[in-house]
Amino acid sequence: MYAIFQSGGRQYWAETDDVIRIDKLETAAGEQVEFDKVLAVRDDEAITIGQPYVEGARIVAKVLSHGRDKKIRVFTYKRKKHEKRTKGHRQDYTAVKIESISV
Numbered sequence: 001m002y003a004i005f006q007s008g009g010r011q012y013w014a015e016t017d018d019v020i021r022i023d024k025l026e027t028a029a030g031e032q033v034e035f036d037k038v039l040a041v042r043d044d045e046a047i048t049i050g051q052p053y054v055e056g057a058r059i060v061a062k063v064l065s066h067g068r069d070k071k072i073r074v075f076t077y078k079r080k081k082h083e084k085r086t087k088g089h090r091q092d093y094t095a096v097k098i099e100s101i102s103v
Helices: none
Strands: 002-007 010-015 019-023 032-035 038-042 047-049 058-068 072-078 083-089 092-102
Touching: 002 032, 010 019, 010 092
Parallel strands: none
Antiparallel strands: 002 010, 002 038, 019 092, 032 058, 038 047, 058 092, 072 083
């Protein structure tokens, strides 16, 4: 069984017992969090697709940790002007373990 859900403006694909990284949540480590914006659920028999969300479906997950991703470097320059700039960015994330998917 798997589900596709929405959190923080992004969509994530999840199965039970998966550990996934999502955009940072303001929930402490060790607490449970529920996602009710479930877009699709697939079980052994059929797939249920929401319009836009599946009614009554929810995903329960446990927050494992918070962290920051690897740094990415962005380099910009203007030709013939001797102007260049390097910027870096590290995205905050929350690691969650999917405990249950229910319809």
